[in-house]
Amino acid sequence: MKDLLYASLAAWGLGWGFERVRTRGEALGRLLWRALPQRREMACEAMVRLLGLSPEKARATALESFQHNGRSFLEILLAHRVDPRFVRERLRIVDPPSLAALQSQERPLVCVSAHLGAWELLAPVFHLLLPGREKQIVVRRPRDLALHALTTRLRSRPSLEVVDHRNAAPRVLRCLRRGGGAAFLVDHNTSTSEAVFLPFLGRIAAVNKGPALLALRAGAVVQPLFLLREGQGGYALYLEPTLDTRAVTGTHDEKIQKIALFYTQVVERMVRRHPEQWYWLHKRWKTQPPEGWTYSPPET
Structure with a gap:
């Protein structure tokens, strides 16, 4: 029913x-x-x-x-x-050379974004602007399975797979190792077991370490991208500088922390620039580290 x-x-x-x-x-x-x-x-x-x-x-x-x-x-x-007409009439690419570099990138891609601006339209934009490449978006499954089935149908495309975040790692890693791309929203609260604790907007937050771990295992390039609204019906695609995970140094845990810190800081910068478009309804700082924990910034 x-x-x-x-x-x-x-x-x-x-x-x-x-x-x-x-x-x-x-x-x-x-x-x-x-x-x-x-x-x-x-x-x-x-x-x-x-x-x-x-x-x-x-x-x-x-x-x-x-x-x-x-x-x-x-x-x-x-x-x-979201089709070629949308791109012509409604989409402004803020930095066209960055988009050209992304489209020519042959390495595995981990694209990271946030609940900022038109995040639901970012998936079809991601699909449209990277033709010929296997792509996935990783989503958190709601408790309502009927709603999950509907949103999965609305988000899916022939070369864009919607992956439930539960047990997503093996599927995402296979996609990345085949040279594909996987996209994540990285600004939501998460459980202690899935988290690395990092500063976000001046407070310690539980940051999902999954995208960092998968990017590191696949030797991927991490590409932050955001779709912001502008005017009455226009959109602007922002592509921030990338991180090559092969260039990250340190122990395994230090590398995870550095990659997660990279995308957390990018999201923070975008939220500070466009606070009116972020999802402030979310209890972002709900999960906190254990008592006595202290933050140690990674060495550069």
Whole structure:
């Protein structure tokens, strides 16, 4: 029954265009702003404490963030509209030479991004701009299996496999060792067993070490990329400088820490530049290190 309900809602939403998703997504964000007072206050307090914003500025930025998040939730319905026309009319490549370098890269690729901007549209952009290469996106499976089945169908493409993060390592590693690319969102909270603890926006956070470990095992290049919204219906693709994991030095654990720190710092820079587009509703700092733990920065 739930499968049928989700399929019916998706079929209705798939007829929406970019403008309708924008207006309805922003309306959804305003609804969440009113319906989730604890998350609203959490976001405002975090912006004051971590970004140094005034309470008034933090509240305005948090409301804008909720509206962006509402759009993010609905933009999965636009994934099928990411095509060459989308690239011509709506997408701005901020650094074309970096994209050309990425497209000519023959090494395995671990692409890292965040719940920032139009993250649901980043998967089809990733698929479209890297033709001919085997690709995967690794996602966290929700508890609702019917919802998971629907989102997997909406995200999948012929050469883009959606991989559940549970037991994903063997499949991802095979893809990378065949010269493919795997993409991860690396800004979510994670369990202690999956984490390396690193500073993020001035507080210690549990950072998923899985992408770092897989990149190191495959000898991959780590490519940060982000899809930000601009204007009423445009998007900008940012490609930040890469990290070659073969050049990382130290013990095995030190290498993992350095790679994870690399992508954590890139995400932090982007969040500081565009705080209104980040997912502040998330309890990012929920998992903390054991009592008595102290942070030791890796040696450069």
